[in-house]
Amino acid sequence: MSTFLVRRLRSIAHALRGLGHLVRTQGNARVHLAATVAVCIAGLVFGIDRNEWLWLVVAISLVWSAEAFNTALELLADAVHPVRHPGIGRAKDAAAAAVLVAAAGAAVIGLLVFLPHLLAGWR
Numbered sequence: 001m002s003t004f005l006v007r008r009l010r011s012i013a014h015a016l017r018g019l020g021h022l023v024r025t026q027g028n029a030r031v032h033l034a035a036t037v038a039v040c041i042a043g044l045v046f047g048i049d050r051n052e053w054l055w056l057v058v059a060i061s062l063v064w065s066a067e068a069f070n071t072a073l074e075l076l077a078d079a080v081h082p083v084r085h086p087g088i089g090r091a092k093d094a095a096a097a098a099v100l101v102a103a104a105g106a107a108v109i110g111l112l113v114f115l116p117h118l119l120a121g122w123r
């Protein structure tokens with residue numbers, strides 16, 4: 001195998017290790033995992049179309065990316081400056097806000113995708 005390919009595979013392995021660390025250590029990531037599984041099952045049950053899957057994939061990816069960056073910032077801040085500092089507190093709050101915004105957007109997307117299916121089921 002070429003050195004290029006080996007390096008790429010190694011960096012994917014590092015990213016997967018990061019994902020594993022997120023799920024093992026972050027309560028929020030476990031909530032995202034449960035929501036991801038629930039949304040995928042609901043998508044299959046309701047037989048949502050291609051466009052609806054696209055929106056769900058965007059929403060899920062956005063939330064996981066925000067959570068990963070938030071955790072990276074927290075770990076980095078605690079590693080380089082273990083003593084509490086108001087600036088680090090504000091940085092962590094801003095990073096947490098990114099997760100909140102992504103999760104709120106994902107919730108709205110979820111409602112827009114699933115509400116019509118739920119309403120159609122009740123009619």
Ligand SMILES: Nc1ncnc2c1ncn2[C@@H]1O[C@H](COP(=O)(O)OP(=O)(O)OP(=O)(O)O)[C@@H](O)[C@H]1O
Nearest residue numbers: 028070074082083084085086088089090092093096
């Ligand atoms: N080193 C610090 N200096 C100042 N304030 C801090 C520091 N660490 C945390 N804080 C404050 O406490 C809040 C919670 O920080 P913590 O690291 O416990 O995150 P968390 O609640 O576990 O967030 P998440 O659920 O995203 O992991 C921060 O958003 C910040 O306001």
